[in-house]
Amino acid sequence: xxxxxxxxxxxxxxxxxxxxxxxxxxxxxxxxxxxxxxxxxxxxxxxxxxxxxxxxxxxxxxxxxxxxxxxxxxxxxxxxxxxxxxxxxxxxxxxxxxxxxxxxxxxxxxxxxxxxxxxxxxxxxxxxxxxxxxxxxxxxxxxxxxxxxxxxxxxxxxxxxxxxxxxxxxxxxxxxxxxxxxxxxxxxxxxxxxxxxxxxxxxxxxxxxxxxxxxxxxxxxxxxxxxxx
Amino acid sequence: xxxxxxxxxxxxxxxxxxxxxxxxxxxxxxxxxxxxxxxxxxxxxxxxxxxxxxxxxxxxxxxxxxxxxxxxxxxxxxxxxxxxxxxxxxxxxxxxxxxxxxxxxxxxxxxxxxxxxxxxxxxxxxxxxxxxxxxxxxxxxxxxxxxxxxxxxxxxxxxxxxxxxxxxxxxxxxxxxxxxxxxxxxxxxxxxxxxxxxxxxxxxxxxxxxxxxxxxxxxxxxxxxxxxxxxxxxxxxxxxxxxxxxxxxxxxxxxxxxxxxxxxxxxxxxxxxxxxxxxxxxxxxxxxxxxxxxxxxxxxxxxxxxxxxxxxxxxxxxxxxxxxxxxxxxxxxxxxxxxxxxxxxxxxxxxxxxxxxxxxxxxxxxxxxxxxxxxxxxxxxxxxxxxxxxxxxxxxxxxxxxxxxxxxxxxxxxxxxxxxxxxxxxxxxxxxxxxxxxxxxxxx
Numbered sequence: 001x002x003x004x005x006x007x008x009x010x011x012x013x014x015x016x017x018x019x020x021x022x023x024x025x026x027x028x029x030x031x032x033x034x035x036x037x038x039x040x041x042x043x044x045x046x047x048x049x050x051x052x053x054x055x056x057x058x059x060x061x062x063x064x065x066x067x068x069x070x071x072x073x074x075x076x077x078x079x080x081x082x083x084x085x086x087x088x089x090x091x092x093x094x095x096x097x098x099x100x101x102x103x104x105x106x107x108x109x110x111x112x113x114x115x116x117x118x119x120x121x122x123x124x125x126x127x128x129x130x131x132x133x134x135x136x137x138x139x140x141x142x143x144x145x146x147x148x149x150x151x152x153x154x155x156x157x158x159x160x161x162x163x164x165x166x167x168x169x170x171x172x173x174x175x176x177x178x179x180x181x182x183x184x185x186x187x188x189x190x191x192x193x194x195x196x197x198x199x200x201x202x203x204x205x206x207x208x209x210x211x212x213x214x215x216x217x218x219x220x221x222x223x224x225x226x227x228x229x
Numbered sequence: 230x231x232x233x234x235x236x237x238x239x240x241x242x243x244x245x246x247x248x249x250x251x252x253x254x255x256x257x258x259x260x261x262x263x264x265x266x267x268x269x270x271x272x273x274x275x276x277x278x279x280x281x282x283x284x285x286x287x288x289x290x291x292x293x294x295x296x297x298x299x300x301x302x303x304x305x306x307x308x309x310x311x312x313x314x315x316x317x318x319x320x321x322x323x324x325x326x327x328x329x330x331x332x333x334x335x336x337x338x339x340x341x342x343x344x345x346x347x348x349x350x351x352x353x354x355x356x357x358x359x360x361x362x363x364x365x366x367x368x369x370x371x372x373x374x375x376x377x378x379x380x381x382x383x384x385x386x387x388x389x390x391x392x393x394x395x396x397x398x399x400x401x402x403x404x405x406x407x408x409x410x411x412x413x414x415x416x417x418x419x420x421x422x423x424x425x426x427x428x429x430x431x432x433x434x435x436x437x438x439x440x441x442x443x444x445x446x447x448x449x450x451x452x453x454x455x456x457x458x459x460x461x462x463x464x465x466x467x468x469x470x471x472x473x474x475x476x477x478x479x480x481x482x483x484x485x486x487x488x489x490x491x492x493x494x495x496x497x498x499x500x501x502x503x504x505x506x507x508x509x510x511x512x513x514x515x516x517x518x519x520x521x522x523x524x525x526x527x528x529x530x531x532x533x534x535x536x537x538x539x540x541x542x543x544x545x546x547x548x549x550x551x552x553x554x555x556x557x558x559x560x561x562x563x564x565x566x567x568x569x570x571x572x573x574x575x576x577x578x579x580x581x582x583x584x585x586x587x588x589x590x591x592x593x594x595x596x597x598x599x600x601x602x603x604x605x606x607x608x609x610x611x612x613x614x615x616x617x618x619x620x621x622x623x624x625x626x627x628x629x630x631x632x633x634x635x636x637x638x639x640x641x642x643x644x645x646x647x648x649x650x651x652x653x654x655x656x657x658x659x660x661x662x663x664x665x666x667x668x669x670x671x672x673x
Binding site: 031032035036042044048052056060063068069072075079083084085086109112134142144150151153157188189191 | 278476541551573
């Protein structure tokens with residue numbers, strides 16, 4: 001790609017909805033999130049398992065029928081626990097990346113009170129983290145046990161067949177047709193977490209726009225600079 | 230928002246989805262509510278931080294969205310909901326405008342579901358329950374103060390609420406004040422800052438019953454301990470009931486004033502212990518009834534044997550079962566419970582790395598780990614190596630070249646290993662069993 005004009009990376013992340021989520025082995029979690037009418041849920045899974053996507057989809061589906069809040073704690077942690085003031089009366093609230101505040105006592109206490117109020121007011125809410133509450137180091141016991149009182153759903157990584165389907169579908173949603181052999185090649189040569197694979201799709205998207213080429217195995221190999229010698 | 234405003238705002242949010250990232254729309258736009266005034270658009274944010282962010286970055290987008298969806302080009306004014314209550318108790322920065330004092334008159338409400346009837350008694354908590362019931366029947370007489378201690382999630386708060394609810398049932402006009410210690414601390418700090426400690430004092434000192442949760446939070450906060458000490462004395466003099474909870478035996482609390490410790494011992498100190506198996510089963514059966522879930526004793530025993538740490542986790546496991554049943558329409562068999570509760574059992578999500586796969590496989594076949602990386606190809610090494618590679622492919626998200634590198638092999642070797650093992654698992658019982666044993670060891 002030396003010397004070529006590289007398009008700026010300004011593509012927006014498409015709006016997260018349940019329709020664009022590839023559930024695979026995680027259908028039970030998706031159903032529970034969509035169908036719960038009150039009370040809390042706890043979703044956990046490794047980075048790239050789709051927690052943020054699902055939470056944003058839940059908020060999107062609930063709003064604008066009800067006031068719905070989405071709290072990305074990794075982004076809000078630096079702003080202090082006041083960032084969640086005023087959300088206790090929301091009928092729908094999604095709290096993403098709980099791990100980000102696990103070591104912070106002030107945040108722990110604030111969330112304990114927030115969860116207690118959501119509970120007594122019959123709200124719908126969902127919390128996500130990288131691991132189950134019992135495995136999240138740093139949480140105060142009072143918060144940990146409150147979280148373990150929620151139904152827990154693990155988001156599992158996709159198996160290779162599902163991942164293949166998902167990859168082709170993700171490309172399709174961007175208007176790209178990813179041939180079978182190219183998808184298989186990507187899965188055999190790249191780290192298979194969603195973040196890496198999506199980044200590859202985005203790179204292919206830009207390259208195919210720039211070169212006005214459709215995706216073929218050879219084009220994919222050349223673009224990603226991994227063409228075997 | 231009125232209905233037309235509501236519809237227009239819904240269309241605005243859709244429109245903004247085309248302009249802004251999904252994350253920004255979810256975080257900063259969806260929590261807003263909007264009111265259209267004749268000359269401007271009044272946007273209400275849940276708190277000051279959202280207000281400031283919206284003012285800084287999204288006002289023009291909102292104005293454009295409204296113009297596109299409603300045809301009116303209105304200036305946008307952003308404010309916070311005046312009724313927004315501070316949860317953090319930390320207040321705002323002094324530069325960002327007037328600060329709302331913490332309002333102690335709006336303390337945590339008593340949860341009406343927490344009563345003595347809904348409390349499941351077992352050996353682990355019978356003494357605590359009896360003491361609480363006695364206090365609820367004759368407050369301020371014996372057992373004053375009553376201090377309940379035990380680990381989190383064992384029912385201290387339930388008992389405390391049950392006392393409060395019973396007192397209110399006896400006399401609806403009784404001033405029962407329930408507050409978390411951390412909330413008390415924040416309120417007191419705010420009262421000091423706003424010069425209204427007198428109001429704070431008279432509020433707490435005129436209670437008929439004062440219930441303070443989690444007093445371990447007073448540790449190390451001398452000014453608060455001093456204030457609490459005086460409140461305590463006033464209430465005791467007036468024969469008002471005090472109930473406290475703590476996560477350990479109060480004498481073991483570091484950095485708590487000895488005067489307080491000695492006063493706590495005037496009354497009765499009772500403990501709640503983790504429930505034994507029978508109590509856990511009884512709790513599960515009672516809660517299942519509450520959730521209208523049909524649960525056999527056999528399944529209740531199965532769950533109780535596996536979920537041992539605290540009562541809250543039992544509730545979580547039951548809710549998880551209820552969700553599964555609602556969605557899949559199955560009855561709850563032990564098999565169904567085992568499957569649904571995989572997510573609850575903390576061992577499940579152990580992170581599997583190529584290194585621990587290599588370690589587990591070499592131990593299983595009684596070979597050295599470095600032999601998995603060696604170039605030697607005799608079957609006694611090649612087979613375990615192929616199995617380890619297949620496991621790495623199945624249990625981690627690494628690419629074939631990365632797995633190959635860990636074994637100091639080419640990625641085509643890994644691909645070949647995966648194909649060979651997939652085939653052998655069909656044909657060779659020994660390989661199948663080994664593979665499944667290893668899979669179990671690594672993922673549970």
